[in-house]
Amino acid sequence: MKLKLHILILVSILTTSLVNAQEVGISLSQNQIQIGEQVELTLTAKSTTSSEITLPVFNDTLGNTIEVIEKNSVDTSYSDDLSQKTLVQKLIITSFDSGYHVIEPISVKINNVDIPSKPEVLEVSTIQIEENKIADIKGVYQVKITIWDYLKLYKRQIIIGLIVFLILAGLIIWLVKRPKKEKIIAVKKEPVVPAHIIAKNKLKELQTKKLWQDGKYKEYHSELSDIVREYIELRYKTNALELTTEEILLNLRTSLPNNEVTLKLKQILVLSDLAKFAKEKPIASENELSLENAFAFIEETKLVVQPTLNTTEGV
Numbered sequence: 001m002k003l004k005l006h007i008l009i010l011v012s013i014l015t016t017s018l019v020n021a022q023e024v025g026i027s028l029s030q031n032q033i034q035i036g037e038q039v040e041l042t043l044t045a046k047s048t049t050s051s052e053i054t055l056p057v058f059n060d061t062l063g064n065t066i067e068v069i070e071k072n073s074v075d076t077s078y079s080d081d082l083s084q085k086t087l088v089q090k091l092i093i094t095s096f097d098s099g100y101h102v103i104e105p106i107s108v109k110i111n112n113v114d115i116p117s118k119p120e121v122l123e124v125s126t127i128q129i130e131e132n133k134i135a136d137i138k139g140v141y142q143v144k145i146t147i148w149d150y151l152k153l154y155k156r157q158i159i160i161g162l163i164v165f166l167i168l169a170g171l172i173i174w175l176v177k178r179p180k181k182e183k184i185i186a187v188k189k190e191p192v193v194p195a196h197i198i199a200k201n202k203l204k205e206l207q208t209k210k211l212w213q214d215g216k217y218k219e220y221h222s223e224l225s226d227i228v229r230e231y232i233e234l235r236y237k238t239n240a241l242e243l244t245t246e247e248i249l250l251n252l253r254t255s256l257p258n259n260e261v262t263l264k265l266k267q268i269l270v271l272s273d274l275a276k277f278a279k280e281k282p283i284a285s286e287n288e289l290s291l292e293n294a295f296a297f298i299e300e301t302k303l304v305v306q307p308t309l310n311t312t313e314g315v
Contacts (some may be wrong), residue, residue, distance in 0.1 A: 013249035022047045024108045024117045032123045036277050041091045045108040049085045054109040056137040065097045096277050098126045195234035202227045212287040218274050225272035245269040278282050
């Protein structure tokens with residue numbers, strides 16, 4: 001009888017230790033962010049080494065308001081005495097809705113038993129934008145760079161440049177030494193359509209679609225912003241499609257003719273960001289103002305290129 005009692009006590013102790021050894025939790029690198037800012041979520045599952053641990057498969061969202069930007073691989077580690085193992089997976093998440101968002105408990109299967117974590121709360125605040133005001137530009141910090149730094153930094157470009165140079169040198173030598181024909185051929189270049197003409201035609205096409213009138217605010221402002229950014233790329237030779245609004249305004253601060261033109265561009269890009277990322281629904285006058293400012297910005301910064309007729313020696 002005493003032997004059975006001792007066995008039951010031992011089994012109870014082992015079961016309790018096994019349950020206590022199982023642990024599932026989530027944590028955030030920070031609990032307060034602004035709209036669109038990214039934060040790291042860490043999922044941790046801990047149990048005995050012999051346990052079977054299965055982490056969940058994450059979709060592109062957590063709930064209705066939190067988006068999963070990146071899912072890292074699972075890392076496994078063991079305790080010093082190899083009696084316990086820990087699985088860790090990190091996610092990069094964000095949200096474009098302001099307010100308090102509850103991250104519901106995430107369940108992990110340990111030996112086919114669902115063990116949930118505690119919930120977490122993420123606070124998302126809006127971006128405060130002051131109209132008709134551009135923040136002061138911070139001074140440039142000068143860093144001393146040696147010739148070796150340039151060689152390391154542009155190693156790939158230097159190799160490509162040498163290859164191109166050798167190809168061009170060989171082509172020039174071949175062109176100089178080959179027999180030339182005794183006739184002149186007039187070559188008429190196809191006229192290049194100026195960037196401002198292309199942009200205005202696209203704006204007129206966008207105007208006929210009546211997107212915002214049908215409630216498609218995000219599509220309207222996305223297309224309007226892309227047209228303006230493509231025009232800036234062609235006009236000022238800058239990669240505007242890949243830059244943020246602040247980076248575009250910074251790059252063009254000395255290129256635009258006056259502050260009024262700068263404010264028109266800022267109004268277009270800022271309202272487009274709010275419609276695309278903050279799910280704003282601009283009123284009719286704001287939608288029309290963006291289109292008017294786009295036409296005006298292109299007209300006031302256009303560069304007209306006249307077509308030319310060249311004569312080159314025949315091939």
